[in-house]
Amino acid sequence: MEDLSRFKQTYFDESAELLAVAESGLLRLTPGEVDSDEVNAIFRAVHSIKGGGGAFGFTELVAFAHEFETVMDGVRNSAIPVTTELVDTLIRANDVLGQMLAYAREGEAAPPGTTDDTVAALRRHLSGEAKPVHAGPAHAEPAAAKAPEPVAAAPAAYPDDEDDEAGIFGDAMALIEAARAYENPVPEGKIRWTVTFRPKADLLMSGNEPTFMLRALRRLGEAQIDCSVENLPTLQNLEAELLFLSWTVTLIADPDVDLEKINDVFEFVADECDIKITAEAPPPAVVEAPIAESEPAPVATEPVPVAAAPVAPPKAPEAAKPRANAGGGGEHAGLTSHTIRVDLDKIDRLVNMVGEMVITQAMIAEHVRELPQGEFQELLEGLEQLAQHTRELRESVMSIRAQPVSSVFSRMPRLVRECAAATAKEVQLVTSGETTEVDKTVVENLVDPLTHMIRNSIDHGLEGPDERERVGKPRAGTVHLSAQHRSGRIVIEITDDGRGINRPKVLSKAIEKGLVQPGASLSDEEIDNLIFLPGFSTADQVSNLSGRGVGMDVVRRNITSLGGRIGVYSTPGEGSRFVLSLPLTLAVLDGMVISVGEERFVLPLTNIVESLRPKPADLHGLVGKCDVMMARGEYVRLVYLHQLFGIPKAVTDPTRALVVLVETEDGSRLGLVVDEVLGQQQVVIKSLEANFRRLDGVAAATILGDGRVALILDVAGLREMSRHHESGTTRAVAALPAPELEPV
The missing domain is CATH 1.10.287 (Helix Hairpins)
Incomplete structure (x- = not known):
């Protein structure tokens, strides 16, 4: 029982990955630009889910996946045209398939009617291209309109681009006479493959159907299919759920069709059938050598093979190697696995x-x-x-x-599609840096913030198509989602080319809601950050996308809970840019231990540029503002940690203390005034917010080698704290002693 549960869990895990593959493929499926590889990938994903479901007896799931798969097969055969309505239906079908998997995982039956509307929509698309059945009652409905059959039943009828809708038996039998009457030598430049396909009697019970494999072979070249009925029992002994047929397929194909491509046709059923594949190359041509005038013509003894299109000898045993069953990703079972699933x-x-x-x-x-x-x-x-x-x-x-963050980015095209439809806007999503890797915990917590921010960009940032044309922009707005490593952190940016933040409207709304005092003088940056306040929204009407003021404050809260930060930069008329900065890992980091008074702090090593002791000539005070220091040709703001955290007995004179130059993600620099640099050390990150509470300028905590608890500093947070520090902290620097600048 434990083994079965483990296999089921593997099936559900793989099915979740296959659903994601199908959804991403469907979102890239556009009318007029149908990629056959994309369609085949979607079909294989649905077929894998169906096959695995049949193995575990998920009858309702298999029946629905069968309907989904049938329509995808029609798309593969160009029998069903790709339209926007079809893509919408297929996306909805993928969602329903996910629901059916969720019910199966919980061991519950799906509520009645869960699939009815979607099945009806799928059949409408199918019936538009279906051909009438030649046999049976005069007013018989097309096969696409038949009720879904249980997994153990005989295969349902499927539309085909050349044959009648008589199902697997009629489809194969209709070709027997033509196959027997057709026999030609291998054309020049072609390869003749002979595929003998003998399925086991219980193949149908696993949800697999030979019809799809026969059609897949026909897509590889010119196929002649011969169906063998020698094992067919008498009518009295016939069992509808068992399969008694076998096939021999003669395939005339181009040289680029190799053994691997033919094997791929049977990747889901290789362990449920006997398969033999052999190849016959065209006869080699004779090339006559040029005859010199002074020499007699030699007698041709053997033909000289032409160098074009060499064919490797077929490896019949390889074709019969067992492969992973449905849902297994098509790996050869005989090959060494390079991955393992770990809890x-x-x-x-x-x-x-x-x-x-x-x-x-x-x-x-x-x-x-x-x-x-x-x-x-x-x-x-x-x-x-x-x-x-x-x-x-x-x-x-x-x-x-x-x-990789691609697991999150891959969900966004669906979101953009839905938001664009809801707002009647034309939106193009551009992504970059999908392969950027980050800790799994961080990845899992990125979905909600990115969802809110992209919705915000589309709903509030991008203009409508007509308005964009009036201001000289393309009708389709662009949302750019990117990720990259920078300064030991992951930086994710969401950029749009919309109208930007309407700062007067934001400020008036904040005053109206009582979030800002009337007459307050705020900088552009402070106004932009008002959108992160709880309950704030500039929407005049509440919609499904926005207006309740519970979006952007959730974004900031989620990001800060991960030890990250969020910044917003906007240019009116040109667009907005949101920048998320997150730690790469929430476990261990390399840090530099520093002392301020009797306290110990840890600075992330990736933020540190250098440490030095300045001379008085390099120190300058800005009245009412702050102290700055000239370092490497630029002025750097000094931040006194003992002032920010109220630490007594600290060295207050930078010329006797040390200044640690640190760099934030946006490239700006700060000079942290500390007593001493104690050394580099690996530290384990412990969440301060989870165990105590959130502190400004502090990212987390750790335990040092002597057992003391030390705070891990947040460089960007220190910069914000210093900006809001009272102006009376500026110190006089005129009377400082004058030691030389010396790096430490």
């Missing part, structure tokens, strides 16, 4: 153990510092190797949890 809880426990190892290693290193100099050299070397191995182990474990 996420096991990885989390591994990450936690690595974190504890890092803490223990730091504690040992702390105690080793107290040993006499020059002694215990072997111990010190061993600890150095241990630290190196711990770092490599940490990086390997972190890479296991890393996932």
